[in-house]
Amino acid sequence: MHPTPAQPHRAAPDREIESLAEFDEVVAAHGSLARFRIQAVDLTARTADLLRLDTDGAVFLGCPMSPEAAARVRSSGALVFPPVPGLPFDPYRGFVYxxxxxxxxxxxxxxxxxxxxxxxxxxxTKADGDVFSSMLRAVHDDAVSDALDELLVGARVVGVMGGHAMERGTAAYAGAARLGRELTRAGYTVATGGGPGAMEAANLGAYAAPFADRMLDEALRLLAKAPSFRPSVTDWARSAFEVRERWPGGGESVGIPTWFYGHEPPNAFASHLAKYFANATREDGLLARSNAGVVFLPGAAGTVQEIFDNATPNYYESRGEPTPMVLVDEAHWTTELPAWGLLQSLARGRSMESRIALVDRIEHAADAVKRLGS
Known part of the structure; x- marks a missing residue:
């Protein structure tokens, strides 16, 4: 497995500092930390700066620092939320995973x-109802949302919705992968629920986008040896990292998974994983950030819910800018689960009517997104 890559360096939005490099830039440029928010930055090597700088109104969120520095910044008007020991995650993290x-x-x-x-x-902690733990989960999820918003600034995001049961080695999985590849090559950022099945397939396609077409064909054959995350998440995940090691430097995409469903591990092909504890926050966030459209692959109750969760803001959109919605597989959405008819009825006479489409084949989904969004 590759070591964890360095997070991309970005200018701090407003007065946020999320890396040591940003800290040093702010110190050099302003000579003050007053009213800045410093988030999950290890400052143990910056004691000299903390002892001399103005920190009035600053907030330090989960920043390791020397006891001397912590005492000084508090006495100088800063609010310090210290790191929480013993956690398997950082609730104050400044970046997605x-x-x-x-x-x-x-x-x-x-x-x-x-x-x-x-x-x-x-x-x-969910079982014992500890209020401190629930607070930490909420702080973590808010930090992840903030990091995700910063990551996606200026991106044209297309969500791909589909279930976890779709197995590697199937025609459906290969089709979802080709969809992810085509959307990425068209300049969109693919976003999925970040788990296995159709979600992994779309993220895999995005990863394959910079390579020649045959790379995806070979990767699909390699992954088919571990078709599902059951019975072994270990074998399933290792096979994905083997593909990444054979073809390093793939295309970027986003996965938004959740610990609410522990049986759905995240997939290794989404380059950025915004993982949440709260599933409702995760689902709403995925749809809300899909600003260039959403593709709905065949699914069951969860996908039906996502269709109408996405349709609701489109229904009430008053500025004429609803996001495209593309449903894939005519028989599924008109006969097996006839959501298409209800969606058409909702859309009739409204601005969203021109932004919905039903396509019979997944090969037509990317073109439908482009057409509806033009």
């Missing part, structure tokens, strides 16, 4: 990874 971070220690088995340990912590 990477697959390498969540799957660290996979060589020892999935149970040893930060992802599995965070789920175990969630199950334990």
């Amino acid at each position: 990477s697959p390498d971070e969540l799957f660290e220690s996979l060589a020892e088995g999935y149970e040893a990874t930060p992802d599995a340990r965070a789920y175990a912590w969630f199950q334990r």
